[in-house]
Amino acid sequence: MRQVLSVDSIHTFYGNIHALQGISLEVNEGEIVTLIGGNGAGKSTTLNTICGVVHAREGQVVFEGEDITTLPSHDIVLKGITQSPEGRRIFARLSVLENLTLGAYTRRDRAEFKRNLELVFELFPRLKERQTQFGGTLSGGEQQMLAIGRAMMAQPRLLLLDEPSMGLAPILVQEIFTIIDRLNREGTTILLVEQNAQIALSISDRGYVLQAGQIVLTGSGQELLTNPMVREAYLGEL
Amino acid sequence: MAIRNGTRAGLIFGFIMVFLILIGVPETINVILQEATTNIDVETGQVINTAAFLFVMGVVAGFAAARKEEPDPLSGAVLSGLIAGLITGATTGLMIIILRSLALSEIDLREYLDKLSPTAIESLALRLSPILAGGAHVLIFALSGATGGLLNWIGRGPWRGPVGQMISNTRDRLARLPIVAQAQNSPITRYVVWAAVIAVVMIVPQFLNDYWSFVLGTVGIYVIMGLGLNIVVGMAGLLDLGNVAFFAVGAYTVGLLTAPEPVGVLWDFWTALIFGIVLAGLAGVILGVPVLRLRGDYLAIVTLGLGEIIRILIRSDLLKDFTGGPRGVRDISGPSLFGLEIGSERTFLYFILVGIFLLIFVTIRLKNSRVGRAWIAMREDETVAQAMGINTLNYKLLAFGMGAAFAGLGGVLFASRNQFTGPEDHTLLVSINVLAVVIVGGMNSIPGVILGAFALKGLPEILRQLDEYRVLVFGGLLVVMMILRPEGLWPSQRTRLQFSDEDEPVPIELSSATSAAPTPIKADVEEQKQAATR
Numbered sequence: 166m167r168q169v170l171s172v173d174s175i176h177t178f179y180g181n182i183h184a185l186q187g188i189s190l191e192v193n194e195g196e197i198v199t200l201i202g203g204n205g206a207g208k209s210t211t212l213n214t215i216c217g218v219v220h221a222r223e224g225q226v227v228f229e230g231e232d233i234t235t236l237p238s239h240d241i242v243l244k245g246i247t248q249s250p251e252g253r254r255i256f257a258r259l260s261v262l263e264n265l266t267l268g269a270y271t272r273r274d275r276a277e278f279k280r281n282l283e284l285v286f287e288l289f290p291r292l293k294e295r296q297t298q299f300g301g302t303l304s305g306g307e308q309q310m311l312a313i314g315r316a317m318m319a320q321p322r323l324l325l326l327d328e329p330s331m332g333l334a335p336i337l338v339q340e341i342f343t344i345i346d347r348l349n350r351e352g353t354t355i356l357l358v359e360q361n362a363q364i365a366l367s368i369s370d371r372g373y374v375l376q377a378g379q380i381v382l383t384g385s386g387q388e389l390l391t392n393p394m395v396r397e398a399y400l401g402e403l
Numbered sequence: 404m405a406i407r408n409g410t411r412a413g414l415i416f417g418f419i420m421v422f423l424i425l426i427g428v429p430e431t432i433n434v435i436l437q438e439a440t441t442n443i444d445v446e447t448g449q450v451i452n453t454a455a456f457l458f459v460m461g462v463v464a465g466f467a468a469a470r471k472e473e474p475d476p477l478s479g480a481v482l483s484g485l486i487a488g489l490i491t492g493a494t495t496g497l498m499i500i501i502l503r504s505l506a507l508s509e510i511d512l513r514e515y516l517d518k519l520s521p522t523a524i525e526s527l528a529l530r531l532s533p534i535l536a537g538g539a540h541v542l543i544f545a546l547s548g549a550t551g552g553l554l555n556w557i558g559r560g561p562w563r564g565p566v567g568q569m570i571s572n573t574r575d576r577l578a579r580l581p582i583v584a585q586a587q588n589s590p591i592t593r594y595v596v597w598a599a600v601i602a603v604v605m606i607v608p609q610f611l612n613d614y615w616s617f618v619l620g621t622v623g624i625y626v627i628m629g630l631g632l633n634i635v636v637g638m639a640g641l642l643d644l645g646n647v648a649f650f651a652v653g654a655y656t657v658g659l660l661t662a663p664e665p666v667g668v669l670w671d672f673w674t675a676l677i678f679g680i681v682l683a684g685l686a687g688v689i690l691g692v693p694v695l696r697l698r699g700d701y702l703a704i705v706t707l708g709l710g711e712i713i714r715i716l717i718r719s720d721l722l723k724d725f726t727g728g729p730r731g732v733r734d735i736s737g738p739s740l741f742g743l744e745i746g747s748e749r750t751f752l753y754f755i756l757v758g759i760f761l762l763i764f765v766t767i768r769l770k771n772s773r774v775g776r777a778w779i780a781m782r783e784d785e786t787v788a789q790a791m792g793i794n795t796l797n798y799k800l801l802a803f804g805m806g807a808a809f810a811g812l813g814g815v816l817f818a819s820r821n822q823f824t825g826p827e828d829h830t831l832l833v834s835i836n837v838l839a840v841v842i843v844g845g846m847n848s849i850p851g852v853i854l855g856a857f858a859l860k861g862l863p864e865i866l867r868q869l870d871e872y873r874v875l876v877f878g879g880l881l882v883v884m885m886i887l888r889p890e891g892l893w894p895s896q897r898t899r900l901q902f903s904d905e906d907e908p909v910p911i912e913l914s915s916a917t918s919a920a921p922t923p924i925k926a927d928v929e930e931q932k933q934a935a936t937r
Contacts, residue, residue, distance in 0.1 A: 216790065218786065218789070218790065237789075237794070238789045238790055238792075239789055239792045239793055239794045239795075242790065242791065242792030243792055247790070247791075247792075248790050250786075250787060250790060254784055254786070254787045256780065256783040256784060256787070257783070258783060258897065259779065259780075259783060263776075263779075266776065267776060267779075267780045267788075267791050268791060270773075270776070270777065270780070270791045270792050270793055271791075271792035315791075319791070319792065
């Protein structure tokens, strides 16, 4: 398996707060990898460091053999990493189609644009129905679909998903994760951050457990699901 | 309901009328109308004009009163209009009885309010005795109030019913005609419409005298600056309060390069024009680098300071030898075309109009481009825009530079038209005015900017007759405008939808961001719409 992303002991700070204290992880081609951990463990910060929203003070982020640690985020998108941010952050005052068009901002080929759009509409038929509606008028689930669809429009080689289940009803969570699983089987490599460890690990190839800015445990999705420590801390079992 | 609505509107309009009379609005209108109609003798004119003014105010009062009435029955609307008219009439009638009696007993009220001249009171009383005048007011307002109520009812009642249905049916049927559909989709229609607009606009100055050409020229310069600021504030969402800085760069560039003093290089106007625009744009980019890292309110404050710094620099003794200090720059040259001096206000107005059309073209092209989309994304959510691969700093600089270049052109035109520029031309008020043009007109809307410039720069000229009350009335009108149309006089479609309080999912016409998308997608959208209507 070819390595797509390798993060090598990165340290990220917010002012004086030492948010990431030497995180190392890797993602191979075709995998779904999940980061789980409590609030403030550094999951989102890890994603933000990878895609250049914040920069690591120490350590290295390597994407497809290239050091991207200090690149600004718009250049990282060009390299092939896109993020569907936490809380969805869709453009509420733009139409669904405009949201998707902006997702493809780095893709200048029109034929390619059209192909991607059809792909996204095929994945999320509901977005096709609502393409002229304002993003802000969509339901929570649809907004999440739009956020993922928008990220897919850039045709990423690595898709970062930050808390796709946030604020969604259980049935919608199920639906979203079915789609994530499908995206992965159709060839997209995914790095996922999730609070809902049960469902995330069940579709993941591998997972990492974060605690206070450090990785405390790693293993395959199944191993982590059955790990007593994980069960106790994140799956709510005693 | 009728009594309550009528009483309320009547009291409000009565109060407004008293205020208008005290600051001499009826007399001003009388004077304007008398200038417009020459073949009526002064005394008859006085009575007719005043009565007409009172009648119009009464119609407005009646209309406003009937606004909240049920569509049926008719009597409700008319009754509330009538009551509003009666109360307004009683208020002004009472006032006029007092004023007229005082005036007839030779008391000069100008000691207290200088607009209450004997002639003004005479025309307001319709040249009648006090009691009759009061009665006439009540009568006029009652009639006009009822008319206003009736108009309001006509405006809503029957149209909503079968008539409205018929009209919308006809419109649908027309739209379905192949020729119409073809015309709507064809670019030729657009060209024809544009050509017609340009032709009309180009003919108008032929009917204007020098004064109104000058006024329209000022409006035009503000349209240019408004278009520029609209890119910065409306499209890119950067609140810039220092627009005047770049206006000043443009004005002083043309001044210093073409005037005999203080630099004395005496360049050609056209070279100076290009220099002015480019230098202003460059100044925008250079000053933008440190400033644009800030967001929101901080940016507004810093740009505010920037505008003041430029003005103080111009004024300062330090740069006196280069800028003329407080005395400014005199004898700035105007443009000439093929050896022909563009001297008169009218030809200069044409020059400004050509500039406006060019800038409108540029703005429309920008709006529908990748750049325009990047700006919109940035305005909506800067962080996510970055995550979409948009280099936000570059696009901010571009927006700032474009806005500055437009303002620079405004400055060039302003200085060369006045043949003078000094520090007092470049106060904070200019920035605020331009921002107000954009906001009053409607953010991100080109027709909005034009209307806004008319409202802010043209209206004060029309109100000039009011002398010292001009600014007061102008301020009042601005407040009223913003209450009635908070989204601006002519908002962009997007803004209009945001301000509508519908909770329903709103399907919108696809505009800016999608029009650059490949055409097949548009076809998809059309299909969708048709499916939705079936």
